[in-house]
Amino acid sequence: MKYQRTEFEEVFADVAFESDKDNSRLEVPISRKTPYIFLTFIFLLFSFFWVRTLWLAIFEGEQWSLIAARNTERVFPILAPRGIIYDYSGEALVENVPIFRIVVDLTRMPQDKNILASQLGYIAKSLEIPQSELEDRLAKSESSTNLVLIREVKQENAVELSLIQAQNDIFWMSIESVPERVYRDSTAFAHVLGYTSEVTKEDIGSQANYLPTEEIGKTGIEASFDGILRGITGKNIFVVDAKGKTDKTFIEQEAKSGKNIRLTIDSKLQKALFKSLAQETKKAGARSAAAVALDPRDGSVRALVSFPSYDNNAFAQGISSEDYSKLISDNAKPLLNRVVSGLYPSGSVIKPVVGLAALTEKVITPQKRISDPGFITVSNIYDPSIIYTYRDWKAHGSTNFVEAIAESCDVYFYTVGGGYGDIIGLGIDRLAGWLRQFNLDKETGIDLPSEVNGLIPTPEWKEKEKGEPWVLGNTYHLSIGQGDLLVTPIGLATAISSIVNGGTVYKPKLIESIFEKKDFENKTEGQVINKISASEENFNWVKRGMRAAVNSSEGTAKLLNQVKVSVAAKTGTAQVGSKRTHAWIAAYAPYDDPELVVVVLIENGGEGSIAAAPVAKAALDAYFEDKDQ
Known part of the structure; x- marks a missing residue:
């Protein structure tokens, strides 16, 4: 018998096939560790869930209950x-x-x-x-x-x-x-x-x-x-x-x-001041004004008015877009509180401050007379052929300290401020320092939003802001409240009050008390900002000048002599353009025992003695009407 020849590859393939058959039938025993590992894993897993459940129930139950409650x-x-x-x-x-x-x-x-x-x-x-x-x-x-x-x-x-x-x-x-x-x-x-x-x-x-x-x-x-x-x-x-x-x-x-x-507001005075300010502003052909009345004894604000005003009920009850647009587009800016946010040149109302500085620094004596022909002239230090003329509003003749304040003599204050002839004036450094003593470059701290700082110009300020050197004419202008000097009505009222009370600069106080029941009021006290370094005698000389402005024949505030109590005052006419002037007045009463200071400003109102004085008179009349003097 003949056998077919078998190739080597066929033998190898048969062996591999038999081997695969054996492997497919092979039962590999499970390791003894495997069940223990599996059971341990199951135990740990259930233990974790059990512990977490207890933790949530015992320690975080209240928190999750609150979260569930919030969801409903x-x-x-x-x-x-x-x-x-x-x-x-x-x-x-x-x-x-x-x-x-x-x-x-x-x-x-x-x-x-x-x-x-x-x-x-x-x-x-x-x-x-x-x-x-x-x-x-x-x-x-x-x-x-x-x-x-x-x-x-x-x-x-x-x-x-x-x-x-x-x-x-x-x-x-x-x-x-x-x-x-x-x-x-x-x-x-x-x-x-x-x-x-x-x-x-x-x-x-x-x-x-x-x-x-x-x-x-x-x-x-x-x-x-x-x-x-x-x-x-x-x-x-x-x-x-x-x-x-x-x-x-x-x-x-x-x-x-x-x-x-x-x-601290007196409603009767507030309404009288608002009414008079509105009337006199319109009479002067102006559109805007401000007035404030302070008690100089502790800085209490008795009245504060900015004109034009607005109806705050319109805002509280939901103002329409149309009405709001009218307010903010009004050039007279009725929403602006001019008493604390308006900045103005003070004009001659600043002269009592400058006068006090001149007396205290011994630049002048109260009796010293200065000749006022209606102007002074100063030669250019580099070219004497160039002459600068600084004019007064009229020729006052020979004038002493009291008369200078009463009649608002510019030449007198040019002289004591910047110096002229044989009198060495305060000069810019001392003058600016005295204005700062009265806090005129800072906020007063009154409890109203949006108060702004005043501006006291100095050589450093002018060089920085304008890139120009300070000249003597700048000091002259500052001495009469002109040039770059800017004050707020509340700042000026605070300064005048500190002259009236003998040197204490008070923070204006609007809050008399805060309470839940009227029987348990928590009253507030006046806060002192600064103490002015001047003698009682010099303060009295300044006040005599302000009194003479009311009761002397040449005084600029004679209208206030009609008030039933004795009044002292200082008027101001601050130039703001070639033809425009702001009308100012600062008045206080009674002269011998002051309890009210009134400061009035009418923007572009003309002369202080004509436009602003009637407002001050109306305020003083209203305040002292029912008081026995």
């Missing part, structure tokens, strides 16, 4: 009534009046656009406003939680909306009764009280505790003491179901009213 609760703030602001005598200047408004919870708004549109339609129909207006307000909301949809609705609308809300499941809407500010004599007190208005995105960014549905003080006392007047907001809890509908409500925290404030 919605917090609506209960706005606290703001504190009441009173005048010095206890008369309320503002009150809280309850109104109804519509607030929406943006987190509970229907996701279905058709449902939302239908519900907005019901609301719009009830309020008789376009539905698109409501949709725009929702679209423009800067808040992600709550939004005041309608700021104020009538009581009958509020009742109707409550029925519509219940009938149509508008659970995301809340009709609230909240207090609204109503200001009395709003235009007369606007720049003192300020106003409240809705919180903006910027407000919330600056204060973490502001709520998107509350109103805060925006300017005036309302802003400066917002934290005191606001009180403590309460919490109204809405428990909602899975669909977002309200299941029940309860009050978690009652709102606490803000504290009350009693101002």
Whole structure:
């Protein structure tokens, strides 16, 4: 028998095939460690879950319960009534009046656009406003939680909306009764009280505790003491179901009213000053003015008026865009508080300060007479052929200290300020130093927003700001309140008050007390800014000059001699252009025992003795009308 030859590759393939068959049938025993490892893993896994459950239940249970509660609760703030602001005598200047408004919870708004549109339609129909207006307000909301949809609705609308809300499941809407500010004599007190208005995105960014549905003080006392007047907001809890509908409500925290404030303001004087300032400003053909009255004994502000004014109720009750645009586009700037934010050359009202400096520095004696032909001339130090002439408003002849203040003699103050003839004047360094003693280059610190610093020019300032050297003429101009000198009415009133009281520069005080109940008032004290380094005798010489301005035949403030108490004063006419002048006056009374300083400015009003003096007279008449002197 013949056998077919077998190739080597076939033998190798058969062997490999048999080997694979054996391996496929082979049962490899499991290692003894494997079950233990598996059981250990299962045990550890269940132990972890058991321990974690115990930890959550025992140690974090309360926290997670709160989180769960928050998922079913919605917090609506209960706005606290703001504190009441009173005048010095206890008369309320503002009150809280309850109104109804519509607030929406943006987190509970229907996701279905058709449902939302239908519900907005019901609301719009009830309020008789376009539905698109409501949709725009929702679209423009800067808040992600709550939004005041309608700021104020009538009581009958509020009742109707409550029925519509219940009938149509508008659970995301809340009709609230909240207090609204109503200001009395709003235009007369606007720049003192300020106003409240809705919180903006910027407000919330600056204060973490502001709520998107509350109103805060925006300017005036309302802003400066917002934290005191606001009180403590309460919490109204809405428990909602899975669909977002309200299941029940309860009050978690009652709102606490803000504290009350009693101002130093005298309402009668404030209204009289506002009325007279408005009348005399219009009579002078001017558009803007400012006036302030201080008690020189402690800096208390008895009246503060900026004209033109505005109706702060318009802001507190929701000013329209059109009305707001008119206010901010008005060239007379009714929103500007000129008493603290206006900067003006002082004119001759600064002369009592310069005079006190000259006496104290022994530049002049009260009896020394200076000849005033109506001007002085000074030669250029580099070219004597160039002559500079510095004019007075009239020729006063031979003049002493008292007469110089009473008659507002410019040549006299050119001489004692910059020097002339045989008299070496104060010079710019001493002159600027004395003006700084009276705090005229700084804020007074009055409790009102937006106060600005005054400006006392110096050689260093002029070189830096104008790139020019200081010359003698600059010192002459500064000596009579001209040139680059700028003051605020409140700063000038503070300076004059410190002359009147014998040298104490007080911070103007607007707050008499802060209290919750009138029986427990926490009264404030006057704060001293500086003490002027001058003798009582020199202060008295200055005051004699101011008295002579009223009761002498050549005095510039003779109109005030008609007031029933003795008055002292200094007028000023500050040049602000080739043909324009600001009218100033600073007056105080009674002369022997001062209790009121009045400073009046009428922008572009002409002469102080003509335009500003009648305002000061009206203020003094009103203040002393019922006082026995």
